[in-house]
Amino acid sequence: MISAEQEARVLRLYHAEKWRIGTIARQLGLHHSTVRRVLVQSGVTEAAKGRWPSQIEPYLAFLQATLQQYPSLTARRLYEMVKQRGYRGGPDHFRHLVALYRPRPAAEAYLRLRTLPGEQAQVDWAHFGKLRIGSGERPLMAFVMVLSWSRQIFLSFCLQGRLENFLRGHQAAFTAWGGVPRVVLYDNLKSAVLERRGDAIRLHPTLLEFAGHYRFEPRPVAVARGNEKGRVERAIQYIRHSFFAARSWSSLDDLNDQATAWCHGLAAERRCPQETTLSVQQAFAEERNALLPLPATQYPTEERQPVQIGKTSYARFDGNDYSVPHTCVRRTLVVVASPQSVRILEGSAVVATHTRSYGHREQIEDPAHLEALVAAKQAASRHRGLDRLCHAVPRAQELYRLLAQRGEKLGTATAALLRLLDLYGASQLDGAIAEALARNSPHPHTVRLVLERNRPGQSLPVPLPQDPRIRDLAVRPHDLATYDISPEDSDDDDFEH
Numbered sequence: 001m002i003s004a005e006q007e008a009r010v011l012r013l014y015h016a017e018k019w020r021i022g023t024i025a026r027q028l029g030l031h032h033s034t035v036r037r038v039l040v041q042s043g044v045t046e047a048a049k050g051r052w053p054s055q056i057e058p059y060l061a062f063l064q065a066t067l068q069q070y071p072s073l074t075a076r077r078l079y080e081m082v083k084q085r086g087y088r089g090g091p092d093h094f095r096h097l098v099a100l101y102r103p104r105p106a107a108e109a110y111l112r113l114r115t116l117p118g119e120q121a122q123v124d125w126a127h128f129g130k131l132r133i134g135s136g137e138r139p140l141m142a143f144v145m146v147l148s149w150s151r152q153i154f155l156s157f158c159l160q161g162r163l164e165n166f167l168r169g170h171q172a173a174f175t176a177w178g179g180v181p182r183v184v185l186y187d188n189l190k191s192a193v194l195e196r197r198g199d200a201i202r203l204h205p206t207l208l209e210f211a212g213h214y215r216f217e218p219r220p221v222a223v224a225r226g227n228e229k230g231r232v233e234r235a236i237q238y239i240r241h242s243f244f245a246a247r248s249w250s251s252l253d254d255l256n257d258q259a260t261a262w263c264h265g266l267a268a269e270r271r272c273p274q275e276t277t278l279s280v281q282q283a284f285a286e287e288r289n290a291l292l293p294l295p296a297t298q299y300p301t302e303e304r305q306p307v308q309i310g311k312t313s314y315a316r317f318d319g320n321d322y323s324v325p326h327t328c329v330r331r332t333l334v335v336v337a338s339p340q341s342v343r344i345l346e347g348s349a350v351v352a353t354h355t356r357s358y359g360h361r362e363q364i365e366d367p368a369h370l371e372a373l374v375a376a377k378q379a380a381s382r383h384r385g386l387d388r389l390c391h392a393v394p395r396a397q398e399l400y401r402l403l404a405q406r407g408e409k410l411g412t413a414t415a416a417l418l419r420l421l422d423l424y425g426a427s428q429l430d431g432a433i434a435e436a437l438a439r440n441s442p443h444p445h446t447v448r449l450v451l452e453r454n455r456p457g458q459s460l461p462v463p464l465p466q467d468p469r470i471r472d473l474a475v476r477p478h479d480l481a482t483y484d485i486s487p488e489d490s491d492d493d494d495f496e497h
Helices: 004-015 023-030 032-041 056-068 075-084 091-101 163-177 207-213 224-245 253-265 280-289 367-392 394-406 408-426 425-440 444-453
Strands: 118-134 138-146 151-158 183-186 193-195 198-205 217-220 303-308 314-317 320-323 332-337 343-346 349-355
Touching: 004 023, 004 032, 023 032, 023 056, 023 183, 023 303, 032 091, 056 075, 056 091, 075 091, 118 151, 118 163, 118 224, 118 320, 138 163, 138 224, 151 253, 163 207, 183 224, 183 343, 193 343, 198 207, 198 217, 207 217, 224 253, 314 332, 320 349, 343 444, 367 408, 394 425, 408 425
Parallel strands: 118 183, 183 217
Antiparallel strands: 118 138, 138 151, 193 198, 303 332, 314 320, 332 343, 343 349
């Protein structure tokens, strides 16, 4: 490729000075095939005839017709096609020959688009890499909106280009500007355009509802028409080089604070391209009066997602688990999330509230939920023990009735009676309970004393571990005579005969 100035010099030397192609190539430092291509594309057919090898001439009509129908067809594919038709030349030289006859599309001219104050804004997402938060990694996205007349920029960073963040960006921009433009331009963003077939466009229904609330017209631009949305495209490049490059920040909130200061500072002090006598800040002061007024209420932009609670009392949302009360298992709840918090609802009742986490596979728990679950498990364990005890020893029901009347702790009593049941068996425990009731002393301690009194000379089975060092341990009896104390070894005052 050569510049337009060089092409003009080649044409002038060929037509006005009558220089040969080789002379032009040598004097201008160009390859002769480049000079020949410039002449052929300008309509000088004689320039090509003198240099084409004789073996390509039979295929010229085929090449011209094929390139006319498929102008972007590669030289390699064309070479294979003419080779199948008998061409014997090499591929490298054929590539230079094809360039002489390949049609060049005419450059498209664009109209300079001018807008009225308050008439139009342009919106786009910009990707700024990834941000690691805890155990997760999230894409760092920038929401950019530009007023087409004053070039006032609104910039806000967020994690993930979700529809809710897209709407929050609009809402924050309208609030910062104190008004709404009449038209907002979009390209084929998934947050705006769901489907497009030529001129038939299906916009996202939530975006349409949002636009109806703020009274603006969402308008997609034509495909491959960068000039229609060039203001926001240039603003994104300006943000990359003037704001984001070599910038440090401590958190996402800190980055957004710096972005707001930059939009009101350096970005607002530049010259306004629409009105060159004004700065962007001055032009925006005039445009602000032409914006539509804000509605009385804000559009709800919280994320809403139904969740199914399984066997464990956690709700899965955005890759993390949030605890819920154990009474909510096996139910369908609704997660309502903002950038800062996660609320979990059952109907209209809020059953859990958590701080939102942007990690990955993290468990966010409320200690009250865990304590309630542990208490429920302990109560269930006591109930199971009570059922077992009453089934083995029916007389225990009367004992429990009297314990309840006296205000005793039934859980402690159940644990003590279960130990006695395992140690003495059901029949002995039943007899001991009957004797305790007969003595009008309904208490586990009384039952234990009765059982110990009724076992003289009996040895209780003591469970031992399987370790042979313990099970086969030999115990040598000790002579108790060494513990006897004689009267001579003791003081008279301290020893009684």
